[in-house]
């Protein structure tokens with residue numbers, strides 16, 4: 001029987017309902033139908049072709065991108081696509097483009113930091129794309145350190161204007177997407193100065209180019225920063241450089257939702273946390289987590305199909321060679337990545353809920369969950385993007401030489417994806433933000449303030465510091481509560497240990513700097529616990545479809561136990577599990593992989609195809 005026929009036969013015997021699994025992956029039947037419809041729309045439209053991207057010059061690639069963006073916008077209008085459908089369309093066009101920043105940052109910033117009048121003035125033009133905006137925060141000299149930004153916005157009470165200026169070379173805005181060629185306006189983050197006093201960084205809407213001839217306005221020097229990593233990839237985006245020479249804007253072009261400057265030049269800080277100025281970054285970080293699961297599922301889909309088809313060594317008596325997916329090393333590298341795609345999908349769904357919740361709370365001036373939302377969005381963005389970037393590279397290696405071919409799709413996927421570890425916050429810097437939140441929580445444990453939400457386990461740290469996991473047999477590791485307690489104990493012990501060691505330093509700031517590596521590792525442990533706990537919560541929901549829940553349970557155990565195996569040192573050093581229990585976890589992991597490897601070759605192929613079918617339900 002031909003391999004493909006054999007596959008088809010085995011697929012028909014799939015033990016789980018693939019259509020239901022697709023709905024689990026999409027999040028709802030409606031979301032799946034939208035994705036499926038828009039995916040077919042993109043796939044059937046030759047304008048959206050992707051196969052030529054890596055062969056085009058930077059100039060032709062950029063023109064091709066503009067053509068696609070214009071065509072996408074035309075299709076959105078013609079088909080009256082909803083914002084969700086339009087967002088999906090952008091996703092399937094799958095090419096970094098200036099609209100990402102216009103829709104993904106410029107508009108959300110005005111909505112989140114502008115007052116009512118400013119929203120009424122700017123949003124209608126932005127929604128109709130009569131103006132194109134970018135998010136210009138990073139400078140040549142500062143990206144991570146937002147409070148170090150040097151661009152100035154000095155209020156002139158004589159004329160009721162701000163003077164926007166780039167005082168130094170390092171104050172040049174550097175990196176903003178869409179800035180180099182396309183944007184007519186920018187959201188500029190600059191130091192607000194009134195009457196000689198510096199009030200820190202605030203947002204200002206500044207027009208950069210004429211709406212008539214698109215030429216830069218007086219005092220504006222703007223351009224593209226040049227080629228980036230790899231060919232194709234992010235070179236479809238016009239990341240730019242921008243300098244101001246005493247450019248004057250009206251006072252009402254300062255976003256006044258968080259703080260204001262009166263006509264007399266008096267600075268007024270609303271009774272809201274100044275960090276709301278960072279709100280757009282929080283919004284994008286939560287979107288990036290969901291995007292991680294999609295990028296990861298694409299890479300794993302490619303690597304699984306290759307692993308099922310590729311044969312190397314092992315031929316007996318002239319028979320077929322062994323499928324490389326049959327090798328234990330291939331499985332132990334590939335299957336945890338598939339499981340991670342589902343884990344990131346589910347935690348991304350939850351994070352979207354958390355962000356929606358905090359947005360509603362902010363409207364009621366309830367800032368109580370803001371610190372947790374910052375820690376969750378920062379930590380999950382960091383952990384999921386680092387894992388996904390590493391996973392795409394692993395998938396390239398899993399495909400041998402063919403993984404290095406552009407036609408495999410993996411090099412381009414890697415080159416487009418890896419900056420996610422840097423933009424919207426360098427991943428280490430964000431982990432240190434999580435660590436700051438953890439240390440603050442530990443320091444308050446004695447105060448009677450009960451930790452809640454994702455940090456609630458810290459309130460049980462006394463128990464967790466003493467607990468020993470109840471594992472005597474490998475199958476004990478299949479119990480979600482056993483896994484959850486191990487991850488909670490590890491995270492609690494790592495944070496409490498850091499807090500104790502910080503006390504050895506007279507100066508907390510010095511201690512934080514000296515212990516930064518340990519603190520970052522404690523942050524990773526906390527974030528991985530969140531991912532594991534949200535996967536468990538997903539499994540506690542009603543999941544329809546024959547065999548679907550069972551498959552997800554297998555993926556959960558593969559995800560959690562492969563993490564435990566990878567970080568076994570943390571778990572054992574924390575005392576929550578013994579080396580023997582660690583060995584039992586690894587034994588259970590092998591059993592989970594070996595479920596793909598009963599003697600019956602058709603079951604082998606069949607189970608492998610289950611994985612492939614899982615993937616088919618993941619990457620549109």
Ligand SMILES: CCCCCCCCCCCCCCCCC/C=C/C(=O)SCCNC(=O)CCNC(=O)[C@H](O)C(C)(C)COP(=O)(O)OP(=O)(O)OC[C@H]1O[C@@H](n2cnc3c(N)ncnc32)[C@H](O)[C@@H]1OP(=O)(O)O
Nearest residue numbers: 086087090100103104143144145146275278374423424425
């Ligand atoms: C119709 C068509 C539809 C089409 C749809 C198309 C849609 C497309 C969407 C696509 C979306 C994805 C696109 C992605 C493209 C990528 C583009 C990239 C953009 C960028 O990179 S923008 C720039 C990003 N830059 C950063 O992230 C900078 C990182 N640095 C910082 O955030 C800060 O400097 C800092 C947090 C590291 C430090 O800040 P600061 O010094 O001010 O603060 P402290 O560390 O001193 O902390 C003080 C207290 O403030 C709290 N804090 C800090 N940040 C926040 C926050 N964000 N929220 C809440 N609280 C915050 C700290 O926790 C401290 O609190 P404490 O209680 O005092 O401890």
Ligand SMILES: Cc1cc2nc3c(=O)[nH]c(=O)nc-3n(C[C@H](O)[C@H](O)[C@H](O)COP(=O)(O)OP(=O)(O)OC[C@H]3O[C@@H](n4cnc5c(N)ncnc54)[C@H](O)[C@@H]3O)c2cc1C
Nearest residue numbers: 135136137138142143144175176177419422423424425428
């Ligand atoms: C493709 C791409 C698109 C981008 N788009 C935009 C955009 O549209 N708008 C915009 O404003 N910006 C944009 N950026 C800029 C991006 O936000 C910054 O590059 C990012 O925030 C990192 O800051 P940085 O470059 O200053 O890195 P740095 O902070 O200089 O990081 C360099 C190294 O220093 C380390 N480090 C820094 N501070 C600390 C610390 N306190 N403790 C320990 N280690 C530290 C980091 O971990 C890292 O290893 C984009 C960047 C890229 C790559």
